[in-house]
Each structure stands twice: as structure tokens, then as C-alpha cells.
């Protein structure tokens with residue numbers, strides 16, 4: 660992946676040069692009709708604006724955008740498509756239904772299934788993380804709702820996070836509250852954003868940060884009124900895209916490579932570890948109790 664990234668980086672200046680001439684022609688056209696390509700499936704809606712090179716990816720997996728095996732598979736395929744598309748330089752990740760960005764990993768995928776299923780599921784979680792954290796595109800999370808655990812991880816993978824200014828929405832890695840443990844690469848992703856001390860405390864407590872607290876601790880970069888989340892993401896993206904791709908991409912890779920390599924070099928061991936952890940009776944019991952609590956809270 661790194662080699663492919665570097666190769667793409669080397670080509671980026673030429674692509675930018677031809678791209679800008681090309682884009683300025685398009686821009687004239689765009690003033691009359693905006694050219695937008697759609698790559699949607701039943702779980703993910705993507706709109707790629709060819710004039711700006713920005714794709715908006717909306718997660719649409721009701722009721723709470725939980726990250727099921729099917730969803731994760733679609734997500735990684737879509738991301739790969741955009742990554743390979745030379746017309747796409749930036750990605751805005753958001754939810755199609757406000758109030759919930761993503762409820763994190765689908766707990767039902769981790770309950771009462773076979774070891775083989777758990778292995779397949781965990782590989783898909785790893786794949787999503789490797790692709791999003793390792794993306795060459797500028798990635799911005801437009802967090803328009805709550806974002807626990809795996810949802811928070813997705814946001815943390817992005818280069819910049821804009822959250823709706825609503826204290827009812829919370830974000831964090833709350834795994835310990837479920838009686839499970841955030842794996843080392845979840846921990847590293849958070850630590851790279853907010854530092855070791857905040858991560859250590861937040862992970863032990865399984866802390867969910869209401870939006871204002873998330874800003875205070877640097878878990879998100881900016882809070883804006885709910886109705887401005889998308890437009891702010893678009894204008895921040897436009898600023899980031901003024902930086903030449905190759906320089907920004909090499910810098911991003913330099914900052915993240917050590918973290919991604921740790922998983923790339925230990926993928927099979929990490930899957931084995933997950934399967935042996937999640938199949939324990941005590942862990943299965945904790946997850947069932949947590950799901951029951953969620954249902955009761957609703958009643």
C-alpha cells in the first residue's frame with residue numbers, strides 16, 4: 660500500500676498540472692451545470708463533484724449506521740474506488756441521517772457467531788481502518804451525530820473533524836463500558852490525535868465526550884451549528900486542497916506509516932487475538948448484557 664501511495668504521490672504534480680487546466684475548462688462548464696458522479700449502493704451514497712475533486716460519502720445503514728460485515732465490505736470497496744479515481748482528491752465522510760454518525764461496530768456481528776465469522780468480520784474492520792487511515796486523499800469527517808467506538812475510530816482516521824455543536828451528541832472510544840478492550844490500533848489512532856494522557860484516561864473509563872468536551876480535548880477540531888456541518892466541511896476541504904497533493908500525501912504517510920505498519924505486520928495475530936477474546940464466555944455475556952441495557956433504555 661505504501662509503495663502504491665508513493666507511486667501515486669510522484670505522479671500527483673503532473674496530474675495536478677493537467678488537472679488544473681482540465682478543471683478550469685470544467686469550471687466554466689460547471690457554472691452552467693455542475694458535474695456530479697454518483698456511486699451509490701444500498702448502504703453508502705457517494706457524490707463526486709468533478710469540478711472540485713471532492714467526494715461526499717454518506718453512510719446509510721439504518722437505524723444507527725452500525726458497522727456490519729456487509730457495510731464494512733461496501734465501505735472498503737467504495738473507498739478503494741475513490742482512491743483509484745484520479746479525479747478524486749478529497750473525501751467528506753458523513754451520515755445520511757443526522758443524529759447518528761455511526762454507532763460503531765455492529766454488536767450483533769460479535770455475538771453468538773462462529774469463530775470463522777468473527778475472523779472474517781475482524782479482517783473487514785482492519786481493512787476499513789487501513790484504507791481510511793492510509794488514504795492519500797484529504798479526508799474530513801462531518802460528524803452530524805453521535806459517534807461511539809468504531810464510529811469514533813472512523814472520525815479519528817480522518818485528517819480533520821467537524822462536529823455538530825449539540826451537547827446531546829457524543830463521541831469517544833467507549834469499549835470498556837461494553838466489557839471489551841479497544842485494540843492497539845484503535846488506541847494508537849486516538850493517541851496520535853489527542854496524546855497519550857487523554858487517551859489513557861478516556862480508554863480506561865470508556866469515556867464518551869459530549870461535543871463541547873470533545874472540542875476541549877482535541878478529539879474534534881471544530882464545532883459548528885448542525886446545519887453548517889456540510890458547508891464548513893466543504894470550505895475546509897477547499898483550503899486543504901490548495902496544498903500540492905504530492906507534498907501533503909508524503910507528509911501524511913510519514914506521520915502515519917509507523918502506526919499502520921504495526922497492524923500490517925501483525926494482521927493475522929491481531930485476528931487470532933480478537934477471535935480468542937470475543938469467543939470467551941465472559942465476553943459474550945458482557946455483550947449480551949450491554950445489548951439488553953440498550954433495549955431497556957429504549958423502553
Ligand SMILES: CCCCC/C=C\C/C=C\C=C\CC(=O)SCCNC(=O)CCNC(=O)[C@H](O)C(C)(C)COP(=O)(O)OP(=O)(O)OC[C@H]1O[C@@H](n2cnc3c(N)ncnc32)[C@H](O)[C@@H]1OP(=O)(O)O
Nearest residue numbers: 725762763764765766767805807808809840842936953957
Ligand atoms: C486484549 C485483547 C483485545 C483484543 C481486541 C478485542 C476486542 C475488541 C472488540 C471490539 C471493538 C469494538 C468497537 C465497537 O465499535 S463496539 C460498538 C460500540 N457501540 C456502542 O456502544 C453504541 C451503542 N448504541 C448507542 O449508544 C445508541 O444506540 C446510539 C447513541 C448509537 C443511538 O441511540 P438511539 O436512541 O437513537 O437508538 P437506539 O434505540 O439506542 O438504537 C436503535 C437500535 O439499534 C441497535 N443498536 C445500537 N447500537 C448498535 C450497535 N453498535 N450494534 C448493533 N445494534 C445497535 C439498538 O439495540 C436498537 O435496536 P432495537 O432495540 O431497535 O432492535
